[in-house]
Structures are given as structure tokens and as C-alpha cells.
Amino acid sequence: MDKTIDAIINNYNRDKNRLMDILIDTQDTLGCVPDSAAEQIADALDISKVDLEQTLSFYHFFSKEQRGKYTVYLNNSAVANMYGRKEVARIFEEEAGCKFGEVTKDGLIGLFDTSCIGMNDQEPAALINGVVFTMLTPYRVRELVKGMRKGLKVEELLRTGYGDGNNSSPLIRSAVNNHIMEKGPVLSEDYVPGDAIKKIIKLDPAEVIEEVKNSNIRGRGGAGFPTGLKWDFCRRAKDKRRFVFCNADEGEPGTFKDRVILTERPRLLFEGMAVAAYAIGAAEGILYLRYEYKYLKKFLENILDEMRSKNLLGKNIASKKGFDFDIRIQLGAGAYVCGEESALIESAEGKRGEPRDRPPFPVEKGYLGHPTVVNNVETLCSVVKVMLYGGEWYRSFGTDESTGTKLLCVSGDCHYPGVYELEWGFSVADILEMVGAENVQAVQVGGPSGTCIGPDGFERILGYEDLATGGSLIIIGPHRDVLRDIVLNFMDFFIEESCGSCTPCRTLPVAIREKLIKIIEGRGVMQDLMDIERWRFIMKVNRCGLGHTALNPVLSTLKNLRHLYLDLIQKEVEYDTGFRLDEAVKEGKLVTNRT
Amino acid sequence: MAQTIKFTIDGVECTAKKGQYIVDAATENHIYIPTLCNIPGVKPRGSCRICSVRVNGRMMTACTTPVSEGMEIENKDPDIEDIRKAIIELMFTEGNHFCPSCEKSGNCELQALAYRYQMLAPRFKFMFPKRRLEATHPKLIKDHNRCILCKRCIRAIKDEEGHSLFAFARRGHNVEIIIDTKYSKNMTDEQAREAADICPVGAILVKERAYTDPIGKRKYDKQPIGSDIENL
Ligand SMILES: Cc1cc2nc3c(=O)[nH]c(=O)nc-3n(C[C@H](O)[C@H](O)[C@H](O)COP(=O)(O)O)c2cc1C
Ligand code: SF4
Ligand code: SF4
Numbered sequence: 001m002d003k004t005i006d007a008i009i010n011n012y013n014r015d016k017n018r019l020m021d022i023l024i025d026t027q028d029t030l031g032c033v034p035d036s037a038a039e040q041i042a043d044a045l046d047i048s049k050v051d052l053e054q055t056l057s058f059y060h061f062f063s064k065e066q067r068g069k070y071t072v073y074l075n076n077s078a079v080a081n082m083y084g085r086k087e088v089a090r091i092f093e094e095e096a097g098c099k100f101g102e103v104t105k106d107g108l109i110g111l112f113d114t115s116c117i118g119m120n121d122q123e124p125a126a127l128i129n130g131v132v133f134t135m136l137t138p139y140r141v142r143e144l145v146k147g148m149r150k151g152l153k154v155e156e157l158l159r160t161g162y163g164d165g166n167n168s169s170p171l172i173r174s175a176v177n178n179h180i181m182e183k184g185p186v187l188s189e190d191y192v193p194g195d196a197i198k199k200i201i202k203l204d205p206a207e208v209i210e211e212v213k214n215s216n217i218r219g220r221g222g223a224g225f226p227t228g229l230k231w232d233f234c235r236r237a238k239d240k241r242r243f244v245f246c247n248a249d250e251g252e253p254g255t256f257k258d259r260v261i262l263t264e265r266p267r268l269l270f271e272g273m274a275v276a277a278y279a280i281g282a283a284e285g286i287l288y289l290r291y292e293y294k295y296l297k298k299f300l301e302n303i304l305d306e307m308r309s310k311n312l313l314g315k316n317i318a319s320k321k322g323f324d325f326d327i328r329i330q331l332g333a334g335a336y337v338c339g340e341e342s343a344l345i346e347s348a349e350g351k352r353g354e355p356r357d358r359p360p361f362p363v364e365k366g367y368l369g370h371p372t373v374v375n376n377v378e379t380l381c382s383v384v385k386v387m388l389y390g391g392e393w394y395r396s397f398g399t400d401e402s403t404g405t406k407l408l409c410v411s412g413d414c415h416y417p418g419v420y421e422l423e424w425g426f427s428v429a430d431i432l433e434m435v436g437a438e439n440v441q442a443v444q445v446g447g448p449s450g451t452c453i454g455p456d457g458f459e460r461i462l463g464y465e466d467l468a469t470g471g472s473l474i475i476i477g478p479h480r481d482v483l484r485d486i487v488l489n490f491m492d493f494f495i496e497e498s499c500g501s502c503t504p505c506r507t508l509p510v511a512i513r514e515k516l517i518k519i520i521e522g523r524g525v526m527q528d529l530m531d532i533e534r535w536r537f538i539m540k541v542n543r544c545g546l547g548h549t550a551l552n553p554v555l556s557t558l559k560n561l562r563h564l565y566l567d568l569i570q571k572e573v574e575y576d577t578g579f580r581l582d583e584a585v586k587e588g589k590l591v592t593n594r595t
Numbered sequence: 596m597a598q599t600i601k602f603t604i605d606g607v608e609c610t611a612k613k614g615q616y617i618v619d620a621a622t623e624n625h626i627y628i629p630t631l632c633n634i635p636g637v638k639p640r641g642s643c644r645i646c647s648v649r650v651n652g653r654m655m656t657a658c659t660t661p662v663s664e665g666m667e668i669e670n671k672d673p674d675i676e677d678i679r680k681a682i683i684e685l686m687f688t689e690g691n692h693f694c695p696s697c698e699k700s701g702n703c704e705l706q707a708l709a710y711r712y713q714m715l716a717p718r719f720k721f722m723f724p725k726r727r728l729e730a731t732h733p734k735l736i737k738d739h740n741r742c743i744l745c746k747r748c749i750r751a752i753k754d755e756e757g758h759s760l761f762a763f764a765r766r767g768h769n770v771e772i773i774i775d776t777k778y779s780k781n782m783t784d785e786q787a788r789e790a791a792d793i794c795p796v797g798a799i800l801v802k803e804r805a806y807t808d809p810i811g812k813r814k815y816d817k818q819p820i821g822s823d824i825e826n827l
Contacts (some may be wrong), residue, residue: 046756046758047758047759048758048759048760048762048775048777048778049775049776049777050759050760050761050762050764050773050774050775051758051759051762051775053762053764053773054762054763054764054773057764057765057766058765058766335766352763352766357639357640357641357656357659359660359661495767495768496767497766497767498766498767498768499766499767500744500763500765500766500767500768500769500770501640501642501746502641502642502643502644503642503643503644503645503682503685503686503689503743503744504644504681504682504685506689506744506767506768506770507685507688507689507719507722507768508685508719510722510768511685511688511719511720511722514720531718535681535718537674537678538678538681538682538685540654540678541644541647541654541656541678541682542644543641543642543644543656578720
């Protein structure tokens with residue numbers, strides 16, 4: 001028995017619901033979770049080893065084998081590629097002497113791909129042993145590998161200096177930049193922590209919910225569910241042990257605003273969680289933080305301590321008898337689908353991030369079976385301002401259906417990428433002008449799961465009534481190959497990130513990807529386009545939003561940028577099986593030694 | 596006594612006990628909704644999606660959704676039936692299914708559904724994945740080629756203390772069923788048979804059993820899957 005592992009398990013009270021934390025700490029200590037450790041943990045928690053592996057093998061950042069003394073996770077999002085990822089990756093392979101997906105023979109360097117790490121405005125970016133490296137260039141990569149060969153600490157490899165704002169504070173010390181371009185109610189400096197708490201404790205929880213309803217605020221995580229209504233459902237649940245979850249998984253490629261809020265307005269967020277707790281009657285809160293943002297954990301824990309010492313968290317908050325609420329941070333381990341609220345809860349319970357069947361909804365049966373409200377980082381922050389200045393004030397921003405402001409994350413081909421907090425209701429054209437983007441070919445609104453629009457859609461407005469978005473806006477310049485560089489990349493993303501539970505979600509995107517490649521290579525026919533448009537309906541029976549939107553990259557370009565497809569398909573051929581004689585006989589030719 | 600409620604399936608008036616899942620309620624009303632991952636009496640998981648029905652305009656899995664008063668369920672709608680057929684085709688193209696040589700042929704629910712839905716050539720391309728045939732286990736053979744990843748084995752087969760014998764590994768189109776070596780060592784013959792029987796296809800086989808029923812005596816030889824429910 002390994003004593004260190006045992007100490008880790010004890011640290012979490014031998015609780016199988018804390019399996020994620022146990023695996024994360026084990027991997028931090030040993031560099032991976034080897035079979036011996038897996039066995040020891042499974043035995044200590046009295047679960048089968050396959051149950052442990054079920055969790056372990058689900059998450060992208062867990063490994064049973066060593067992934068190198070320096071483990072490089074290079075983001076492979078579409079925007080990273082726009083900014084030269086390919087060359088950066090090539091130099092990494094050349095200098096390290098191994099391919100992506102491999103570790104060097106001496107065990108020094110491991111190179112791996114990873115889905116969007118929330119740095120789209122400073123790509124190409126990589127995580128090396130958890131430390132974020134941004135704006136990589138071939139030159140920087142050569143320096144990095146040299147430093148690794150010298151045995152430098154990862155922190156010592158950060159030669160570019162620290163980023164703006166709190167990014168350079170002692171507890172973060174990261175090269176990440178905030179790039180805040182426009183401020184509004186959420187990002188405004190005009191905020192005194194605790195003011196909202198002091199105000200709400202004079203109100204009845206039902207009155208708090210009423211005010212939130214009055215603001216008409218809807219969830220900022222993408223799905224846009226009315227926040228007041230969600231809280232109301234949870235409050236009405238019979239079970240009195242309730243939870244507030246903040247969803248900081250921020251996995252939709254091109255979204256990075258929650259990272260900026262966590263860095264610059266953490267008190268506002270935690271106060272928002274306390275407001276939600278007061279409204280629904282919860283005593284326990286969990287911030288689910290994606291693994292990619294682990295570099296913020298110490299900083300955030302320090303803020304939590306500070307708020308406890310100021311009686312803004314803990315027992316009898318702000319001296320209000322019976323208002324008890326505290327927050328712990330739960331780390332993820334790399335899985336986009338864990339942003340889906342029920343998968344998030346499963347993951348926080350130490351399981352695979354597989355979405356649950358609904359009903360029951362989390363507000364009825366959530367974390368450990370108790371009523372749970374899950375809200376996005378930005379939603380919780382906005383609610384604090386609603387409570388401070390009133391729902392009516394909040395409604396003065398935005399449109400009738402989409403009230404308030406939205407933090408937009410702009411990346412891609414423009415002069416000023418970054419975070420813009422704007423009222424809902426701006427047109428895409430307004431925003432393109434604001435961010436300095438010219439001759440734009442297309443804009444991806446809401447990330448891969450959203451919509452791709454061409455110039456004839458630029459007058460459309462951002463809001464739940466037209467173009468809804470969780471924040472991601474990716475600008476695609478005139479010189480890009482949309483199908484190859486964007487759409488194919490997004491399809492790969494969904495194929496990589498599906499949890500694998502539902503038959504259509506697990507299989508159909510793979511079939512559609514094959515068709516897409518056929519089209520890109522000039523072998524497509526009209527029938528292929530028709531097939532894709534007909535097969536889309538099969539995806540409607542998937543369990544969660546990932547499965548519902550996984551074909552959107554193809555479907556929305558097929559609808560809004562149809563000419564891209566029409567230009568590529570074979571005009572005179574009506575039907576093409578996709579069969580390629582040369583491919584089919586390749587193996588046979590090799591075996592028989594014929595050419 | 597449980598409260599009785601009224602609802603409709605394709606316009607036909609039905610009754611059920613409150614809280615019953617749609618699938619079970621439909622069965623009691625002699626209406627067949629196809630299922631693959633469902634095991635009556637075991638907590639449902641909604642993974643194969645073949646039982647999807649339209650409930651008040653939204654697609655829901657009938658195995659996981661309880662009926663409620665006044666619910667309007669669409670089941671036989673041509674669009675829904677086509678989606679189900681597509682799911683069967685996806686299952687055939689996702690794995691490697693060679694029915695003529697399979698021990699489960701004739702007793703296989705996937706094959707039976709393909710007949711019921713008159714599947715000829717699937718509309719999707721075969722993926723011909725490279726999958727393992729695992730025979731290291733003392734009692735079982737696991738043929739991953741035939742696994743449709745329905746999770747029945749995971750949910751139904753546990754040891755006496757509730758330890759899992761089967762589990763899911765990895766994610767997306769790389770998922771695979773894994774068998775626990777420690778706890779499955781104590782598997783009884785009866786449990787092994789139970790595991791093979793619970794599997795809707797021929798992905799779990801009991802060693803040294805092979806073909807049991809002659810042609811003509813197999814479950815779906817004479818009548819299509821679901822007809823027992825419809826002709827009750
Ligand atoms: C595949 C998938 C990924 C998601 N990722 C996130 C995410 O990273 N952050 C988030 O807040 N919501 C995400 N959501 C939406 C959540 O399920 C949920 O609606 C949201 O957290 C609720 O908070 P809100 O109402 O404040 O938006 C995701 C949904 C799906 C289907
Ligand atoms: S739709 Fe996809 S990601 Fe969502 S539960 Fe089903 S398989 Fe998992
Ligand atoms: S082995 Fe059989 S029961 Fe288990 S998941 Fe595969 S098909 Fe289903």
C-alpha cells in the first residue's frame with residue numbers, strides 16, 4: 001500500500017463521491033494514475049476497479065501512463081489554427097523529437113492535443129504542466145524546449161512576463177491577458193463586495209426571486225433559461241438540503257469571458273452564489289472549475305477565505321441568523337460535455353460526465369439527489385447587480401426579450417480580440433465595426449454549437465430572439481477555407497467530446513464528417529447534401545444539447561454559406577457511392593506486390 | 596392504491612398508474628414501443644434512444660419518461676419510425692455484425708428489430724471498426740464487434756455487495772465495455788448465463804455453450820419482435 005495515496009484518499013474521507021479529487025491529486029503526485037494506484041483507490045472506496053476506470057478513462061487530462069516530465073497540451077481549436085498553430089506544432093515535434101500523442105523516449109516531454117482552453121484571443125496557446133503559455137511562435141517553442149532540456153521549472157519557462165490585472169497577482173502569476181475592451185454592469189469597477197448581501201437579507205427569499213424574475217434575466221451559459229423561474233422551481237422542492245452550483249466549465253470553443261470574470265470579479269461571482277443560496281435556501285455551494293483554469297484555484301480559494309473572514313460566507317452571513325452558506329471548488333479533468341448541467345453534477349459526484357435523463361431536472365434531484373440550481377458564472381454576477389439596482393433598472397439595458405448585457409468573446413480575424421460587455425441587441429455588423437474586422441467572410445456565433453452566418457446575415461441582432469450566444473464570436477476573414485479550417489475542425493471537436501451514450505450522437509457525426517471530407521476533396525454530389533439535411537432529424541432524439549447541436553457546423557454553413565458546398569460538388573454526377581477503387585485495393589496490392 | 600391516469604398514444608385513449616414509464620404503460624395498453632437498452636424492472640438509462648416518442652411536441656425517451664395526466668404521445672408517426680430505423684442502421688454500421696455466424700441469431704433483439712423495420716441495405720456506410728474478441732475471462736466471451744453499447748450488462752449484473760462487473764471505458768465513438776477481473780472471478784455459472792441473456796445481441800457469450808436453439812425454435816423465428824405485446 002502506498003502511504004501517499006492513502007493520505008490522499010483519507011483527505012477526502014474515503015468518499016467515492018470525491019473520486020475526481022482523489023484522481024486529480026494522485027495524478028499530481030505520481031504524474032499519472034498507474035494500475036497499482038487505481039487498484040488501491042478502488043479497494044479503499046469499495047468500488048470495482050472498472051468503476052474507477054469508467055471515470056478515469058472518460059477525462060482527457062487523466063492518464064494511466066506517464067505523459068512526460070513536461071506535458072504539453074497544445075490547443076487545437078479552429079482559431080488556434082488561424083493564428084499559426086500548425087507551424088508551432090511542427091516545431092514542437094521537431095525540437096522534442098516525438099509526435100503529438102507521444103512522449104519522448106527519455107520521458108522528458110509529452111505532446112498532446114487539447115480542445116479549446118479558453119484563450120482564443122491569445123492563440124496559439126498551450127498548457128504545460130498546468131501553466132498557460134500564450135501567443136506561441138516557432139521561436140518561443142524552440143526556447144521552451146531548450147529550457148525543458150535544461151531542466152528549468154515550468155514557471156521559469158515563462159519568459160514573456162505576466163498578464164494584465166490580477167493575472168500578475170502573486171497567487172496567479174500567469175501570462176494570460178484579460179483584454180477587457182468594454183465594461184458594463186458585470187465588469188464595472190463600481191462594486192463593493194457585500195452590498196447586495198446586506199440588501200437581500202432584509203428581504204424575504206421569495207421577494208429576491210420576484211426581483212430576479214422582474215429583471216427578465218436569462219441564463220448566460222447558452223441555454224437561456226429564465227433564472228428567476230429556475231430558482232423558484234428549486235425553492236418549491238420538498239427536500240430542504242439544496243445546492244448552488246456555479247458552472248465555470250466554459251468549454252464552448254471561443255468562449256473565455258468566465259475566465260476573465262474569475263480573474264477580475266471573483267467576489268462578485270461568489271456574492272452571486274450567496275444571493276442564489278439565500279433565494280433558494282441552500283447552505284452548500286460548489287464552483288465547478290474546468291481543469292484548464294486550475295491556475296486560478298489558489299487565488300479563488302484565497303478570495304473565499306477573505307469572504308469568510310468578512311462574514312460574507314460561512315455561518316450567519318452578515319449576522320443574519322440562519323443564513324449559512326459556503327462554497328468549495330470542484331475541478332474538472334477535461335470534458336466539454338461536463339458543461340451540460342446534469343453531466344456537471346455527475347462529474348462533481350466523481351463519475352463519468354454523462355448527462356442524466358430528464359425528468360427529473362436538477363432543480364428537483366441534482367447533486368447527491370438533492371435539489372440543485374446550476375447557473376453560469378456571468379448569470380450569477382449579473383444577478384448581484386439586479387439585486388443592487390433593481391430589476392427595472394436591469395431591463396433598461398438590452399431589448400424586450402433579452403434584457404441586460406452580455407459578455408462577448410471576440411476572436412479570429414479582427415484587430416481587437418477580447419471581451420466586450422455590451423447590451424443585447426447590437427447587430428453583427430455593429431460589432432464587426434467595433435472590433436476592427438474588414439471583408440469578413442463569415443462569423444461563427446455561439447461557438448461550434450451555434451450558427452455560422454455569412455455577410456447577408458450581418459444585420460441580424462444578438463439576442464435570444466435572433467442570434468443567441470453564450471458569448472463566443474469567431475470572425476472568419478476572406479482568406480480562410482471555411483469548410484476545411486472551421487467546419488471540419490468543429491466536427492472533430494464534437495466527435496472527440498461526445499460522451500458516447502446515445503447511439504446517434506456517438507455515430508452520426510462520424511458519418512457526416514466522412515461526407516464532409518468527401519465534399520471537400522471534390523468527390524461530393526448533390527445527394528450528399530440532401531442526405532445531410534435529411535439525417536439531421538435523427539440527432540433530435542439525443543439526450544442532451546451536445547447531441548442536438550453536433551451537426552450545426554455543417555448544417556448552418558449548408559444553410560447560410562451554401563455556395564461553398566455547391567462550388568465543390570460534382571455537377572454532372574448525380575450519385576457517388578464514395579467507393580474508391582484505388583483505396584479498396586491498396587492493401588491487396590501491397591500484399592501481392594503489384595503497383 | 597396508485598392513482599389511475601388517462602393519456603393517449605397516437606390518439607388512442609390509454610390508462611396507466613401514475614408514475615409509470617411510458618414504455619411500461621404502453622405495454623399494458625397493448626401498444627408496442629421498440630426498446631433495446633431497457634430492462635423491465637431495472638432503472639432505465641435511455642442510451643439507445645430507439646424508444647423515442649413525441650410527447651406534447653418534444654422528442655422524449657419512453658423508457659425514462661413517466662406518463663402524466665392528459666399526455667399526448669405520438670409513436671407510429673412515419674418520421675419517428677424512420678428515426679428508429681436509422682438508429683438500427685447506425686448500430687449495424689457502427690459494429691461488425693455477421694448474423695449468419697452469430698450464436699445469438701434468431702434470439703437477437705437487434706436482428707429482430709431490423710426485420711421488423713424491414714431494413715435492407717443501411718443508408719450509412721459501414722465503419723468496419725477494429726474491435727477485440729476477448730476470451731480471457733474464465734466464464735465469458737466478450738465479442739466487442741457485436742456490442743451495441745446499450746449498458747444493459749452494466750446496469751443489471753452486480754455482485755452481492757453491489758460491485759459492478761461491467762463498466763464503460765473512454766468516451767465518444769471510442770467507448771467500450773470493460774469487465775472487472777477481481778469481482779467477476781467469483782461469477783457463478785448462473786450469473787454468466789444471466790449476463791449472456793441480458794445482452795440483447797451476441798456480445799456476451801457463455802463459454803462452451805455456443806448454439807443452443809435449432810432454427811425454427813428461436814425467439815423471433817415465427818413472429819416479429821413486439822407482436823407478443825400487440826396481440827396480448
Ligand atoms: C454540451 C453542453 C455544454 C455546456 N457547457 C456550458 C458551460 O461551459 N458553461 C455554462 O455555463 N453552461 C454550459 N451549458 C449549459 C448548461 O447546461 C446550463 O444550461 C447552464 O449552466 C445553466 O446556467 P444559466 O441558466 O445561468 O445559463 C452547456 C450545455 C451543453 C448541452
Ligand atoms: S447527446 Fe451525446 S453527449 Fe449528450 S448524452 Fe447523448 S451521447 Fe452524451
Ligand atoms: S455487452 Fe451486450 S448488454 Fe453489454 S452493452 Fe454490449 S450489447 Fe449491451
